Each structure stands twice: as structure tokens, then as C-alpha cells.
Amino acid sequence: MDCLFCKIVEGSIPSRKVYEDEYVYAFEDIQPQAPVHLLVVPKKHIASLNEAAPEDAELLGRVALAAQRVAREAGLGDSGYRVINNVGKDAGQVVFHIHFHVLGGEKLGPLNAKN
Numbered sequence: 001m002d003c004l005f006c007k008i009v010e011g012s013i014p015s016r017k018v019y020e021d022e023y024v025y026a027f028e029d030i031q032p033q034a035p036v037h038l039l040v041v042p043k044k045h046i047a048s049l050n051e052a053a054p055e056d057a058e059l060l061g062r063v064a065l066a067a068q069r070v071a072r073e074a075g076l077g078d079s080g081y082r083v084i085n086n087v088g089k090d091a092g093q094v095v096f097h098i099h100f101h102v103l104g105g106e107k108l109g110p111l112n113a114k115n
């Protein structure tokens with residue numbers, strides 16, 4: 001599969017891993033947009049939320065809980081953080097393997113949909 005995040009999950013492209021289990025992989029974003037910027041992905045290839053199916057419900061829950069976990073481990077549990085999932089071209093999705101950004105470590109700007 002010619003997918004950047006599948007290659008990161010399988011280890012053929014290096015990453016700075018912060019968490020891994022049977023279903024989920026999390027790593028540091030290479031171009032951080034905040035003092036903490038992590039990416040959380042399912043190991044299964046799903047191109048975007050648009051392609052997720054009912055049978056992915058449990059897996060997506062695992063990804064959400066892994067986001068909570070890596071945020072807490074990065075020290076953001078009390079200060080808070082933002083979890084972002086870009087879907088498709090108008091949202092600026094660049095990598096078509098579903099991923100949740102975890103951003104924090106500073107007061108984030110308002111989420112005004114335009115940026």
C-alpha cells in the first residue's frame with residue numbers, strides 16, 4: 001500500500017513514536033503547529049472519516065481514547081488540548097490515512113473554521 005502513514009505504522013519510514021498498541025499508533029507530527037503536536041492513527045488503512053464504515057466504530061473509539069492517553073502523557077490532561085480530523089480537500093487533508101491531530105501546550109486560537 002503506497003501510503004505514508006501505513007509505512008510509518010509498519011516502520012519502513014521512521015517516526016517518533018509516543019504510543020502503540022494492537023490497533024493504534026501515535027507519533028510526533030514532523031511539522032508541529034503547537035508545542036505539542038501528535039498524530040494518532042489506526043493501524044488499519046482508512047483513507048478518511050468519509051471512508052469509515054459502521055464496523056470501524058470500535059476502532060475509531062480506540063483512536064479517540066489513544067488521543068486522550070497521549071495528550072495526558074504529554075502533560076495536557078489539565079490544561080486541555082484540541083483534537084482535529086481533517087476530511088478531504090476543503091479541510092486541507094494531505095495524508096489520506098485517517099489521523100487525529102492532538103494539539104496543545106499553549107492557549108490555542110479560536111476554532112473559527114477558516115483559520
Ligand code: AMP
Binds near residue numbers: 015029030032095
Ligand atoms: P493533514 O493535513 O490533516 O492531512 O495532516 C497531515 C500531517 O502529517 C501534517 O501535519 C504533516 O506535518 C504530517 N506529516 C507529514 N509527513 C509526516 C511524517 N513523515 N512524519 C510525521 N508527520 C508527518
Ligand code: ZN
Binds near residue numbers: 001006007044097
Ligand atoms: Zn494507510
